[in-house]
Amino acid sequence: MPKLGQEPIRRAALINAAIEEIGSAGTLDVKVAAIARRAGMSSGLAHHYFGSKDRIVLAAMRQILTRMKSRFQSELAAATTPRERLNALIATLFDPTGFEPAIVSAWLTFYIRAQSDAGARRLLRLYTSRLHSNLVYNLKSLTNPANAEAIAHGLGALVDGLYIRQALGENPLDRYQTMGLVWDYLDLKLAQGPMEE
Amino acid sequence: MPKLGQEPIRRAALINAAIEEIGSAGTLDVKVAAIARRAGMSSGLAHHYFGSKDRIVLAAMRQILTRMKSRFQSELAAATTPRERLNALIATLFDPTGFEPAIVSAWLTFYIRAQSDAGARRLLRLYTSRLHSNLVYNLKSLTNPANAEAIAHGLGALVDGLYIRQALGENPLDRYQTMGLVWDYLDLKLAQGPMEE
Amino acid sequence: MPKLGQEPIRRAALINAAIEEIGSAGTLDVKVAAIARRAGMSSGLAHHYFGSKDRIVLAAMRQILTRMKSRFQSELAAATTPRERLNALIATLFDPTGFEPAIVSAWLTFYIRAQSDAGARRLLRLYTSRLHSNLVYNLKSLTNPANAEAIAHGLGALVDGLYIRQALGENPLDRYQTMGLVWDYLDLKLAQGPMEE
Amino acid sequence: MPKLGQEPIRRAALINAAIEEIGSAGTLDVKVAAIARRAGMSSGLAHHYFGSKDRIVLAAMRQILTRMKSRFQSELAAATTPRERLNALIATLFDPTGFEPAIVSAWLTFYIRAQSDAGARRLLRLYTSRLHSNLVYNLKSLTNPANAEAIAHGLGALVDGLYIRQALGENPLDRYQTMGLVWDYLDLKLAQGPMEE
DNA sequence: AATGAATGAGTTTTCATTCAT
DNA sequence: GATGAATGAAAACTCATTCAT
Numbered sequence: 001m002p003k004l005g006q007e008p009i010r011r012a013a014l015i016n017a018a019i020e021e022i023g024s025a026g027t028l029d030v031k032v033a034a035i036a037r038r039a040g041m042s043s044g045l046a047h048h049y050f051g052s053k054d055r056i057v058l059a060a061m062r063q064i065l066t067r068m069k070s071r072f073q074s075e076l077a078a079a080t081t082p083r084e085r086l087n088a089l090i091a092t093l094f095d096p097t098g099f100e101p102a103i104v105s106a107w108l109t110f111y112i113r114a115q116s117d118a119g120a121r122r123l124l125r126l127y128t129s130r131l132h133s134n135l136v137y138n139l140k141s142l143t144n145p146a147n148a149e150a151i152a153h154g155l156g157a158l159v160d161g162l163y164i165r166q167a168l169g170e171n172p173l174d175r176y177q178t179m180g181l182v183w184d185y186l187d188l189k190l191a192q193g194p195m196e197e
Numbered sequence: 198m199p200k201l202g203q204e205p206i207r208r209a210a211l212i213n214a215a216i217e218e219i220g221s222a223g224t225l226d227v228k229v230a231a232i233a234r235r236a237g238m239s240s241g242l243a244h245h246y247f248g249s250k251d252r253i254v255l256a257a258m259r260q261i262l263t264r265m266k267s268r269f270q271s272e273l274a275a276a277t278t279p280r281e282r283l284n285a286l287i288a289t290l291f292d293p294t295g296f297e298p299a300i301v302s303a304w305l306t307f308y309i310r311a312q313s314d315a316g317a318r319r320l321l322r323l324y325t326s327r328l329h330s331n332l333v334y335n336l337k338s339l340t341n342p343a344n345a346e347a348i349a350h351g352l353g354a355l356v357d358g359l360y361i362r363q364a365l366g367e368n369p370l371d372r373y374q375t376m377g378l379v380w381d382y383l384d385l386k387l388a389q390g391p392m393e394e
Numbered sequence: 395m396p397k398l399g400q401e402p403i404r405r406a407a408l409i410n411a412a413i414e415e416i417g418s419a420g421t422l423d424v425k426v427a428a429i430a431r432r433a434g435m436s437s438g439l440a441h442h443y444f445g446s447k448d449r450i451v452l453a454a455m456r457q458i459l460t461r462m463k464s465r466f467q468s469e470l471a472a473a474t475t476p477r478e479r480l481n482a483l484i485a486t487l488f489d490p491t492g493f494e495p496a497i498v499s500a501w502l503t504f505y506i507r508a509q510s511d512a513g514a515r516r517l518l519r520l521y522t523s524r525l526h527s528n529l530v531y532n533l534k535s536l537t538n539p540a541n542a543e544a545i546a547h548g549l550g551a552l553v554d555g556l557y558i559r560q561a562l563g564e565n566p567l568d569r570y571q572t573m574g575l576v577w578d579y580l581d582l583k584l585a586q587g588p589m590e591e
Numbered sequence: 592m593p594k595l596g597q598e599p600i601r602r603a604a605l606i607n608a609a610i611e612e613i614g615s616a617g618t619l620d621v622k623v624a625a626i627a628r629r630a631g632m633s634s635g636l637a638h639h640y641f642g643s644k645d646r647i648v649l650a651a652m653r654q655i656l657t658r659m660k661s662r663f664q665s666e667l668a669a670a671t672t673p674r675e676r677l678n679a680l681i682a683t684l685f686d687p688t689g690f691e692p693a694i695v696s697a698w699l700t701f702y703i704r705a706q707s708d709a710g711a712r713r714l715l716r717l718y719t720s721r722l723h724s725n726l727v728y729n730l731k732s733l734t735n736p737a738n739a740e741a742i743a744h745g746l747g748a749l750v751d752g753l754y755i756r757q758a759l760g761e762n763p764l765d766r767y768q769t770m771g772l773v774w775d776y777l778d779l780k781l782a783q784g785p786m787e788e
Numbered sequence: 789a790a791t792g793a794a795t796g797a798g799t800t801t802t803c804a805t806t807c808a809t
Numbered sequence: 810g811a812t813g814a815a816t817g818a819a820a821a822c823t824c825a826t827t828c829a830t
Contacts, residue, residue: 420707423620502703506700507617509617551752566744
């Protein structure tokens, strides 16, 4: 009797292996064989489940985004005020889970890939715009709309920048210091640009 | 007698071609043959001058950093006060020359590559630490040392983040808006953390 | 399930093909593709199993030495007196198996290669010193130690010289004549330098 | 005014450079560019004078043989008796000039090449047969014809074997010890097989 | 479902040889 | 004669993908 329900297990194992492999190599230039080995199976099976290397990589990317999305959802569920929701968003962005070296590194690599791959770009844009509108939506309760847009841009850029430095091992700050830097920015901007009167 | 002094000309042509190729591909994963073709020569000659593909790519990276360094130097020459120097640094970072798609793209790819390539990492770290100490040095005239460090970190992350978004074509801001965002951050932070008394 | 245990089969096939190819070309300068073709597989597979051309060639050399070693062992097993063992050693050195054009040719090429390749040199030195000490050990029962060393040197050089001539097709002697020449040398030397009293 | 008579100088320089290069590389697999550089000229000029790499290598081989021939002639000129001539032949074979590592090494490499290259084979055979008949001719004065042939074979093989060991750096004997080994062989053989009565 | 053997197309790399000057 | 730039063909090597079992 064949083991039932192997497919989802195998797929998940491959996706995780791909993320780890990309993260540890610091390159999208990983070998299917290496991913499969890390996932404890043959390269042939990896192809069987995903059809091509590109699909594996894309699935890994999707997986990272999905994880982040569900983290957002659970964090946001507990928040009630706009400021709490903003704090929750930032806390999620810097959640240790998403900040593991492998994840950060894989994430950045996806950024690069998005430049030349429409599928990756679409995925990433979806994520970016969701985050942006989420930020803007909550900021609008705390400041005027134009300011909300500006702050959202600044926050987004700051987060991306901190990510990139993390990936390079150049960030001398720990998680709380990093979050403090972002919160500080948020506080300053909110103090600077108040609600229109 | 053959054409003399072709070496520097060819090397420069190859480096430029490599930057363009990397920029247009959005990947470090370019072919030597493609670079050589773009530079108007055979792939054999490219190898003759650089020895290997890696060296060509590394030279391209070095070139980008060199250009940025000389831009810094000329901008800084005209500045006299610390604040002017900070403004000049930021202006240089967002100089259109450095923000051309090809350059941004090559730059980002370089970031990723630095993770797995010691040569690239060394080069990048040199650039990063120079920029950081330059920022800190000038900020120390305007605020207390601890604050100077913190602001330099925030500025660095912000700039990196804006770069990444530019590379993705996700930055809806133009050059002046982008610089405005950075200046604004600088102003806010300086206002927040004054000189120690 | 694929055919299992192909690796040793393929490796052996490649090694044999390499020996044949080297022998028939009279050069170590053979193409991986040619070896692979002779072994009935793709060049990719040859690389898969050996990693590089050099490793294939080295493995071929090792194989030749191994064969000779096992021939020594079986010949020596039957010998009981020192003189019988010396005769067995010489008989083995001139065993037709080791004197096939392909083998001789590969062997000579190996000699040359040993000059620039540490791996080959180590292998060859191992063989050379084993043979030498084997000769010396048995000669010591028949003559004084200093003489044993000298005879071993002479025998070694004579054998090498006969090999090289065989490789060039310049040796007008057949196997027995060639062995006779060596035995004759041994007899003369033993007669000349007797046991110390 | 162009320098006159440059051609023979250039050719000689290239030939010497080729011998050195082959000797130091321990391979016939040397680059034209490397030979030319060693000879202090461009690779283009090397082709101008020799037409192809093969011709350079062959010329180097011819050069070594020519040198040895002239050494034979001058040594033989002084000898008057058969035994003196034999001694002179052996002394020439082990003349330090011909025993320089580069020469020995290049020589061996030629041996290999002779297996796959008719031009090289012809050249080498010419040398070999001349030496052989020279040995035989003089030996015939000292022993019976059949014995002369046999001794000449043994001497030839012994010399070749000593050469190969020299090239490998495996010969623990110095020049005089090496010659002693050969003379010893000659003496023993002559003592063993006297003139027919 | 699963394996890992096998392929072959795609790239890098090397170098003898040619050629404009 | 002389240079060294330039080429291009040949070879090594890599790896996604296929496939027999």
